[in-house]
Amino acid sequence: MVNFTIDQIRDLMDKPTNIRNMSVIAHVDHGKSTLTDSLVSKAGIIANAKAGDMRFTDTRDDEKERGITIKSTAISMYFELEKEDVASIKQKTNGNEFLINLIDSPGHVDFSSEVTAALRVTDGALVVVDCVEGVCVQTETVLRQSLGERIKPVVVINKVDRALLELQMDKESLYQSFQRTVESVNVIISTYHDDALGDVQVYPDQGTVAFGSGLHGWCFTLRQFAARYSKKFGVDKEKMMAKLWGDNYFNPATKKWTTKGVDESGKPLDRAFNMFVLDPIFKIFDAIINHKKEALFPMLQKLDIKLLQDEKDLEGKALLKVVMRKFLPAGDSLLEMIVINLPSPATAQRYRVETLYEGPMDDESAIGIRDCDPKGPLVLYVSKMVPTSDKGRFYAFGRVFSGTVKSGPKIRIQGPNYLPGKKEDLFVKSIQRTVLMMGRYIEPIEDCPAGNIVGLVGIDQFLLKSGTLTSSETAHNMKVMRFSVSPVVQVAVEVKNAADLPKLVEGLKRLSKSDPCVQAWIAETGEHIVAGAGELHLEICLKDLQDDHAGVPLKISDPVVPYRETVKAESSMVALSKSQNKHNRLYVKAMPLDDEVTKAIEDGKVNPRDDFKARARVLADEYGWDVTDARKIWCFGPDTTGPNLLVDATKGVQYLNEIKDSCIAAFQWATK
Template identity: 55%
Template sequence: MVNQERMREAMCQARNVRNMAVIAHVDHGKTTLTDALLARAGVISLEQAGDKCATHTRKDEQAKGITIKSTAVSMLFERIGSTPGERPVEGEGRPLVVHLIDSPGHVDFSSEVTAALRIADGAMVVVDCIEGVCVQTETVLRQALAERIRPVLMVNKMDRAVFEIQLTPEEMYRALVRIVENVNVILATYGGEDGVMGDIMLDPAKGNVAFGSGLHGWGFNLDQFARMYADRFKVKAEKLRRRLWGDHFYSATDRKWRKTPAEGFTRGFNLFVVEPLVKMLRACKDSDMEKVLKLTSGVNVTLSTEERDLAGKGLMRCVMKKWLPAADAMLDMIGEHLPSPEVAQQYRTDMLYEGPLDDSAAVAMKKCDPNGPLMIFVSKMVPAADKGRFWAIGRVFSGTVATGMKVRIMGPDYKPGSQTDLFVRPIQGTKIMVGASNYSAGEVPCGNIVGLGGVDKYLLKTGTITTYEHAHNLRVLKFSVSPVVRVAVDVVNPAHLPKLVEGLKRLGKADPMVQCIMDGGQHVVMGAGELHLSVCLQDLEEEHAGVPIKKSEPVVTYQETVSAASDRICLAKTPNKLCRLYMTARPLPDGLPDMIEKGTVKATQDVKERGRLLVDQFDFNLGDTKKIWCFGPNGSGPNMLVDTSKAVNYLQDIRDSVVAGFQWATAEGVLSESTVRGVRFNIEDAMVHGDSSHRGGSQIIPATRRALYAAMLTAGPRILEPVYLVEVACPSQALGGAINLISRKRGEIIMQTQQEGTPMCVVMAYMPVNESFGFNEQLRGETGGQAFPQFHFDHWQTLAGDPLDATSRAGVVVAEIRQRKGLAEKIPALENYLDRI
């Protein structure tokens, strides 16, 4: 088991700490690979590795065989080698602390990946060597690069290439090159031009790519093979490693290398890596004991008497684990190629910290200073053994946290200098997390991941914890998916209603993405997709509320927008008729709402920097960029309020009230009280009364809302529906059935490719979320269970038809939403909001 005292000592040396997430497409083998590291650290036995899936801590994870929640595991490795890049001197040891987070691969749970990446510095990207780089691989990589996370690559399921598809060595090399190149294309595309992380390109010759089979517990990088052959060739391992990848060909007869293929010359990777590997695998699988013993003696592997009695897969696993343990290959990459907190925080701080970069908190974060002010980001909550309580999982960026320490707990709505969303309380416990269990840590210095007790009372999902009075928040998480599917829930027995309300609060804490709201008198749970919602509702019923519940059919969330500029300037008077506001609306340019949601354009940005971006990319008027009052809803939504008026007296005095009215109107639009997206509202003019008693919030806020509603109704209002990007993988013979079903579901096919070297085809299509319910079952029926779909929320698109026309598709959708929310049947007429002079 874990040596707890040794672990605490090692955690004090930040350069020996690695915080990493394991990220990949669904079912590419993250959890089985994690098992190998857990076995090496002594958390589970070596025999269990690959089968146990130790980070599957929930019953439904074990039943479904997929990861649903990200799980943090802290491990200590007594690592051979004193400094990075040097091979070990016998007897020298440098402990390595790895805080690993095993994250889900299913797109419905990608919010868990976002939460995991925030508190990591590096990521091990796992790719199935047969399926290659898939949609979700690209999504999680993009998320990692947005958080400035340095990647390494693990190509998994190599045994499939040998036994299932039976590739030749050259075909295998080509397949592996294609995977590395595809990942590098993504890194080059989304890696940013700032280059703050240095060279992040992957190359097996550098040692930041490994290959293996998590299920069978073996893996290697080129370092291991280079060291194996270095003595035989009397050449440095470093030099040989570079020749084991790429166009380097060797002739055993001439004992010469050359860079172009020729007769008698074989590619170095094929000759020295693939061929010995395949020989060993086939000999073990065929239980050819004579051949196995000959090969094992050549690589210094000895088998005990019991091990020699094994046959087939059992023998193969035993031999391969002894010869090329997967944990060694991964530890080499993690230790040498992933950054320590000392290195990573130098380039991550300016992206994470919202305050000035020269204040005490930012300086301590950059230096990873254990004696500086405490700065912790809590990225998610994990249910504790006490029912209803949670451990807050966070990363200590500076300072040292200890049990009993009094701290400032700042929620996402905290503003420096205010008391909003701020609590000053002591930390009730500090824990080191090891999957489903944990143990007390006492003190945890910066650079480490920690579980905090007692914080869950004051934070909903995420937040910042500090001891520095003038600290700003660490940036809130931006998710790559949206909660676009909703279900209304109610109790079977009315007496259980308080338990449902409490259960919904706990569910909101336990999941980074789920939203639990009251809508039209109903309790509504909103999730990223069908699977995400079903898991959340199961948790609500069985764990958080603990009472039977009724669920409605899943319903899609729609949003509102406009399609043109307002055809007139809209006037709204305050209730006392003493102030007037003149507004117009128009659509934001394509691409800008996405940039606002991603945080590329935001309220806290430098005005000049934001102005340059809006002028260069979206043809904004430079003067208008200086008078953007706010974004909304919630201060960061994809709508904009701009003051385009000239010389209006007292306008700045009512600014806060106008902004409040704007936030209200964009949170609940005019058509169906749905969120507004992609609209720019202009304040064209105003008449503000000189006496402050006549221009309070009770006068200005409702007038602002009415003016904004009128502006939307005069600007071609439209409904937006969410659209999935669907990836369907199926054999060629089942392709017709899959395409027919996608077409019937209003899908738009954008790409169709044949995977090289396999009988599998991949179809990519856009499909409205509304059409996706039951798609999996129907696809199984159409293709005889041979097709596998993967959904990923991609974008919002305008729903056909004018919502003001009750007979159009959009009009029908609006009517359904209004009925569900208990609103009046018809959309209120423009005259209800537009005043006459």
């Protein structure tokens, strides 16, 4: 039974301090969707018994068949925190009811553009790490991306049941493995440290690391155990949490705490984490797996776990699932960790506005974003398009950063190439409907205030993949998302039946809308080319194209990977070219750019849209350029934003502007 109504969610939308926008990120197959099930079942959207097997956020058929997430899926949930835990929240709150907007994202490297789109609209991330495999390549990539967007992480160490049942680890080696995993995550976090975000390293004794098993549906942070033991020891919860991790030992004979691993007579002592946290879990596992039911029931009584009659007759893993879910329910501990440790939009937008907004930090839109003000000018960023059940139409999926979005009034739809004051890449239209995304369902709502994630109907034909919606004429764009993968694998597609060509062209347009990373264009040879991030990504895109977007049988060529050239050293001679009438001579030479400069261009620190004097100052001060050269950068290439520069190095030549456009066009062709 769903334990909230859409009206309750709509009421909470007006309290930005009580909203948490978060995404679930991890390496492929570390258990994101399975863990998300525990959260979804806590909100009553799916039955408890099915959580872990159902993978509610994997909505497509091919996701179910392959067992991987392909598209990121959003879902909104209502959660009530215990009244005494509200005091642990270090930011402003209003009551104990919370709205959690969760986005489950794919882990496969081919789909990391979906992760980027999910991260842009969230403020916190739940990083899932497999306790057996530890931190993997993709874990590092997604963590780096999230820290670059100034998103605060909390960590879940998943699949603990495997360590117990398959690897049969003892308590101390399990503790050591947890500690190594937490350290590896913290190394990555400190490598990409950002002063504005502050220290976001994760520590189990501060409740920012959870341990559990998504498949079995149990999970805990030290906060739950500290709550159990703090009454017994008569100390407060925070002190108890600090004792339950690290080199803290309890001597049961003298009832004293110590930081030495041995007692006075030299006998080794048990670490507090092993004794108070792992011991009850190990005992339950042992009693159930080795069929010692007579030992199990007194233990459950002590832990205050009540089983129904038919649950008592279960055996093995089925019984283990039921008992562990009642002992340490995953939904409670994860939602508690999310609510207490992740920032609300009101907190996060203060420090995220600089990385999000392109314009000056003192204009009305930037101030609206910083204050997360529902009455300010509208600023909404559309990060991706989600196909609707109505063929060929899309919901624009994004987040309101300032103002309130509703159907009716006309708003400005600014594409990625829009410049303030110009008319290109700009439409002024009204939104038909606003909807709430709920996994595989949608719920209509009247309007949506700042700080929330929303779907919009009726503007898909004015945007390609992403864009900014504003109500203010002076508003700049939100910064374009930087993807960590680029579409490098290409195939040519053609129709089997020539009469279907218009359908293919239409289908390709829809395909490039539906995926943040895929690109489709017509080559010089007249072939239709589709490019994706990898073979799996392409395979899925082509299946979508054939079945949904175009709906016609296609012939597909073998995949090709394009080659690229680069400049390794300054050219030894100056190339000369004369114009047709022999009156003009053009001299060109190529030289490599500093790695730091290319990185600065890719990160957006040096931007083609910056004021040329300000840009020259940065290049001269930080990268040792000559100021006159830096002021005479004609263009960036390819696509006017790439890390290749065309610099005019002439002195005292007249009428240069007459050939500037032609030179720029030639440079763009050459760098493509």
